[in-house]
Amino acid sequence: MADDTPSRSELAEDRTDLAEDRTLLANERTFSGWARTALATIGIGLGFHVLFGALEPAWLPRVIATIFIALGVAIIWMAERRACAIQARLSAHNIHTLRSLNMRLIAWVYTVGALALLVALWLIDGAATS
Template sequence: MSPKDDMARDRTDWAEDRTILANERTFAGWMRTGMTSLVVALGSSALFAETEPAWIAKTVASVFVLVAITVFAAGLIESRRAQLRIKSHVTAPQPAKRLTFVAVILTLGAMGIGVIIWMI
């Protein structure tokens, strides 16, 4: 095999490793977006707490909680799909269990916030 072929293969390997890292940054972006939705839920709940009837503000806040849960799930699903398609060479991808753990914990937190919003 010629040195030129080795360089081309190395370049491809590096591109796949960069894609793995980009996938992990994208997963983090999904999680941040979901957490931002939770902040909007809490903020709207607090801002419109005096609204009558109270269920209107709670429903609006709950919509943002549901958006957050959807974003967490979508982020996990898309990240796993990308991980399964890409071969790592030098870069070790985050374990799927760790990504799942993060998404599940954030989802449980979002559900807790949803319950608290309706209890207030």
């Protein structure tokens, strides 16, 4: 009669595989959290410009908004680098993970959107005040 119960080492491997899967999912949640922080930072920059656009000199609210928007771009790229590095060290066993290419794509979309916002911030306001 064969014993179908898994050995201690097989159970330990299963626990390790599950822990690795949980770590990968936690990494994705962390990336998502940093992406939200980046969007919030970009939003703070835009909001600052809208609320304090009448400050003198006229370039001051734009510069402050630009700093916040640039900070948002830096945050998303730091999050992408960290998330991709962690994902490269681990391997999924029972889950489908977000691929590194998708995280990079998200970072690029945030960057292009932030740069478009900066261009609009500087050009449209400049055109309206002249």
